[in-house]
Amino acid sequence: MSSFEDFLHTQLRQITEAGLLRKPAMIGPAQGTIVESGGKTLHNFSSNDYLGLANHPAVCQAAREAISEGGAGSGASRLICGTLPAHLRLEADLAGFKRCEAALSFSSGYAAALGVIPALAGKGDVIILDKLCHACLVDGAHLSGATLRVFPHNDMKALESRLAWAHKTCPQGKVLILAESVYSMDGDLAHLSEIVDLKERYGAWLLLDEAHGVGVLGEGGRGLADACGVVHRIEVQMGTLGKALGSSGAYVCGAASLREFLVNRARSFVFSTAPPPSASAAASAAVGLLSNSETCSGLIPPLHKNVDRLCTNLGLPLSPSPIVPIILGPEDLAMQASARLRDQGFLVPAIRFPTVARGQARLRVTLSSAHSEAAIDELAGAIQRAISEGSC
Ligand SMILES: *Cc1c(COP(=O)(O)O)cnc(C)c1O
Numbered sequence: 001m002s003s004f005e006d007f008l009h010t011q012l013r014q015i016t017e018a019g020l021l022r023k024p025a026m027i028g029p030a031q032g033t034i035v036e037s038g039g040k041t042l043h044n045f046s047s048n049d050y051l052g053l054a055n056h057p058a059v060c061q062a063a064r065e066a067i068s069e070g071g072a073g074s075g076a077s078r079l080i081c082g083t084l085p086a087h088l089r090l091e092a093d094l095a096g097f098k099r100c101e102a103a104l105s106f107s108s109g110y111a112a113a114l115g116v117i118p119a120l121a122g123k124g125d126v127i128i129l130d131k132l133c134h135a136c137l138v139d140g141a142h143l144s145g146a147t148l149r150v151f152p153h154n155d156m157k158a159l160e161s162r163l164a165w166a167h168k169t170c171p172q173g174k175v176l177i178l179a180e181s182v183y184s185m186d187g188d189l190a191h192l193s194e195i196v197d198l199k200e201r202y203g204a205w206l207l208l209d210e211a212h213g214v215g216v217l218g219e220g221g222r223g224l225a226d227a228c229g230v231v232h233r234i235e236v237q238m239g240t241l242g243k244a245l246g247s248s249g250a251y252v253c254g255a256a257s258l259r260e261f262l263v264n265r266a267r268s269f270v271f272s273t274a275p276p277p278s279a280s281a282a283a284s285a286a287v288g289l290l291s292n293s294e295t296c297s298g299l300i301p302p303l304h305k306n307v308d309r310l311c312t313n314l315g316l317p318l319s320p321s322p323i324v325p326i327i328l329g330p331e332d333l334a335m336q337a338s339a340r341l342r343d344q345g346f347l348v349p350a351i352r353f354p355t356v357a358r359g360q361a362r363l364r365v366t367l368s369s370a371h372s373e374a375a376i377d378e379l380a381g382a383i384q385r386a387i388s389e390g391s392c
């Protein structure tokens with residue numbers, strides 16, 4: 001026992017000495033543009049609830065009704081006795097919304113990636129991924145046992161050279177590219193049309209993670225694949241239900257045969273309790289709001305207007321997504337700026353290693369359609385003060 005405790009204490013000391021110890025702060029309510037944390041009322045610029053749907057009356061009502069009808073849990077894995085009407089309804093709604101043949105839901109984006117990637121590729125295959133891919137894509141790729149090749153972020157020449165290498169080295173193997181529509185710590189977009197052209201030229205497959213694209217980009221928030229008109233040229237799309245859709249969980253969509261294959265082969269689907277029906281029903285309600293052009297026009301255009309307003313106030317180039325990084329470099333500068341913003345009443349997280357590379361620490365502002373223009377203007381002033389104090 002004591003060697004176990006020694007181990008833990010030594011590890012924690014090393015993390016602390018590196019200035020990287022994290023302690024999640026309690027916050028309430030979970031979402032909303034105004035939250036309470038550490039005895040302070042703060043404007044929340046840290047949530048991925050981009051459209052304010054986590055608190056939308058129709059979304060909350062759908063979750064309550066699902067609990068009244070079917071209870072809080074889901075009983076078992078979908079393959080045992082856990083497939084509930086709410087799951088099938090959500091999957092039909094998502095498939096229609098995403099203009100795909102079929103969708104399959106998972107309990108989280110992390111679980112989806114860990115299930116899907118090893119189902120599609122393994123030993124003897126090659127996975128090629130963008131350097132800035134989310135940890136769950138990286139972990140799924142490692143778990144698969146395939147040979148991994150990373151290309152510098154959005155560098156299409158480097159992607160092509162990896163594809164040529166894979167084609168030459170593993171002519172029998174499958175080649176799977178992993179990319180995101182919106183990169184989660186930088187807020188920029190994949191060069192999707194070029195990626196799709198390249199993967200077709202080399203006979204590779206593409207898994208596109210739309211975690212931060214769904215609900216945000218494309219017509220009615222259908223995502224970047226839809227915006228670029230390449231939905232039917234992408235083998236696998238995934239996205240999360242816990243960001244713009246305001247609920248929890250994830251989906252994978254594509255061909256009906258992809259869905260059936262994953263039901264049988266994605267281990268995080270087969271061996272994990274199904275998502276609670278309340279989460280699925282809430283996500284269905286969110287998809288319903290986006291599918292209706294009237295409700296959708298009150299959600300997505302105001303979001304992009306808010307993003308433009310903050311970027312203009314700060315003199316930054318306009319961001320295509322609700323993620324606005326303000327890169328400060330050293331970890332301690334970002335931590336201090338975040339603390340100063342908190343003192344001024346704004347919750348804006350500092351993002352540092354290992355979430356981003358060392359020396360690339362940043363403030364990461366995320367915007368919502370629910371933020372007021374006044375709060376955005378105040379935030380811009382507070383950011384400018386917090387940064388100028390740090391530099392003298
Ligand atoms: C958040 C995120 C995930 C993980 O989704 P969860 O549902 O939170 O597990 C996957 N991919 C990307 C790009 C993400 O930003």
